[in-house]
Amino acid sequence: MNHYDYQEIEGRSGGYWAILLALVGLMAVAGYGWYLMEHEGHWITGMSNQIVWGTPHVFAIFLIVAASGALNVASIASVFGKYQYKPLARLSGLLAICLLAGGLTVLVLDLGRPERLVVAMTYYNFKSIFAWNIILYNGFFAIVAVYLWTMMQHSLGKYSKPVGFFAFLWRLILTTGTGSIFGFLVARQGYDAAIMAPLFIAMSFSFGLAIFILLLMGLYNGTRRPLGDLAIRRLKNLLGVFIAGVLYFVLAFHLTNLYATEHHGVEAFILRDGGIYTTLFWWVQIVLGSLVPLALLYHPSWGKNRKLIGLAALLVIIGGLAQVYVIVIGGQAYPLVIFPGYEASSTFTEGVVAPYSPSWPEVMLGLGGVAVALFMVLFAVKVLKFLPISLADNMVDPYHKSGAADTASA
Amino acid sequence: MKSLYYNNKRIATLLVAVLLSFALPAMADTPVPVVPKGKGVKCVEPTDVMRKRHFEFILHQRDATMHEGIRTPQHSLAQCLNCHVPKAEAGQERVRYGSDEHFCSSCHNYAGVTIDCFECHNDGPTGQPLELTGAEGRPTPLAQPLDLVDEAVRVATREEEE
């Protein structure tokens, strides 16, 4: 096995500071948006009593889901023993923590009473999957922190495998929990499916890895450290598998729904008549976020182009946001079936698709969460040894012979 | 061990006094809260008990009312306000929570203790005051300024004597 030399990034360039400054600026605007929401109340947002979870939740859920997926690279190294992933493990753990922190920041700040966070920590209703998630999220921070510790302190190295295994199990439970937030909503036509949990796990694999690839390429580009094709090709092939996995679960979800007549209404809404939701589903989630990246990643020549691999990862992220948007907002926009067999009308958008247009504070709050995550990563890699000095092919795999990398798979 | 405890207590008291004297520089014009007088002759508990424990009563009543439907008026927040916040005079705006003239905020502003009761509860009178005539309360002091330094020292020395 190889020993890698890790080193903090220098972080003195104008570019580094410019990015940090931009992120701080984003957080400041997000903070102001949040202040308005908190001070005035949610009336200034696009959310209503019908669309109760809006854009902040889209970002929060995306980031939380991606967080557990970002840990995958480390898990592959320590749980599944693929030593080629080992040098990437530290960044993987770091990214997981940062994405979760970003997502939770958004989730908490969107609460009606964010100052009562301590209540959420002290009053527990153990029947609530939400309450379980609070424990799962906190536990995730702790476990991944310990995991990073075992990876970064040489004397603790022997514990990194069992801790990594535990972290892997924990992240699976965590994403199951996140998916179950929706899966347990029996009354909502758009949710109420046990498949939500595995779908969310597949989504986490895909989103987390896409973010990881982009970040890795960005960091190594920015620091001019060598990043060989071997590492990138492994990751991009894996991303392709994960994208296909998500597509499979999406297909299974909609096919099972289409089998049940009572779900035809909501399916027709998402797949055919839903306007913005239908567009987001077919064009952004499926075409732009899944099929195009698959083509880019597996095409014999495009798949070797770094820029196109990066583009594919970016498209996966955009498609992922669209997917979460369709699930969260689209699922709420479709009217509840309170009186099956009747046409209903009332003063409260009965039987009508609920309108929703996000306001700027909501969008900024969501983007602020992304900024928090990125800021944390960029700060951490400057102060601690997260990144190997070189990820050139001969460092990643000493037994590597050029040209053999394409066969690598998960 | 015991003396150490008492010594600590004395030091703590001293510290509080010193800190407060820093916070309130000119002793001659020391701002003290002017607590408006309530209606009636006495409160539902003796005044010194209310000063120290009103939040316990209110919190206990809060949970009892909310979850068990216990609606005894003695420690009801609404009853506090019925006695302690005057109704609006004709053509005038009623005193609001946040103002130094509001019974609750007169002290809470002074002590810098934030409460969120009135984000949901009405901060004014919503009914008739309870009429207390029995021996269970003590007369409410008339707008008597609360001297926290004095109070802290008094409590500490009394406990020490006991």
Added chain:
Amino acid sequence: MSKDVNATRRKFLGQAAALTGLSVAPGVFLVDLAHGKPADEPVSAKNRWGMLIDTNKCAKDCNACVTACQQENGWGSNEVNSRPDQQAQWIRKVNLKHKATGATYSLPMLCQHCETPPCADVCPTGASFRRADGIVLVDKHICIGCRYCMMACPYKARSFIHEVLQDQSVNAPRGKGTVESCTLCVHRVDRDGENAVPACAEACNEEGHAAFVFGDLNDPDSRLSQTLKKFGSRQIRADLGLNPGIHYKGI
């Protein structure tokens, strides 16, 4: 009521009772007259409060129950900034048309006070809860405003308060950032017990429709139980198995 209540407590209770005209002298209760529980007695599972709403008696264009609820609980006029879809909806009139037969119905929708309320199941802090006597409430003191209960409720019975409020009704403290819904006029129920008439029902009676019957589902002799037994009823979305305390007749 236990006999060892101290003099102080008895006095307060007496005064409370005097206010509601239920006693002839402090400390002496004419409980039988009111059927209300003493103010210091906790609610218990021996009651389960519910209502029957007869849609045949509910007039299509009548909104009296909604207005009365707004009046009683202080919602509907003080949310000045909120859009219509952001304003509170404790109770709303729904007009229905059967897709196959074309028959039309009108009925009020409100919190259905489920026996197994999904809102309470999903609430992370336990702020959404079902009281021992079956009334489903939000403890706004520990509600963090996550709105998961609104996602879970099959009846759209809950509202989130989107703005700062003042001068709330003493019957229903409510404020920005928390979730709320029909309380079955819990303040009246605690005062009057099985003789309680929620504000909606009261207004309906005054309009001469008398579509509501309030009562104790656990008491086989109550007017509610007797009516249910005699005429039958249905619960909305009964397929979900939540056993709502609000029953409907005529649909």
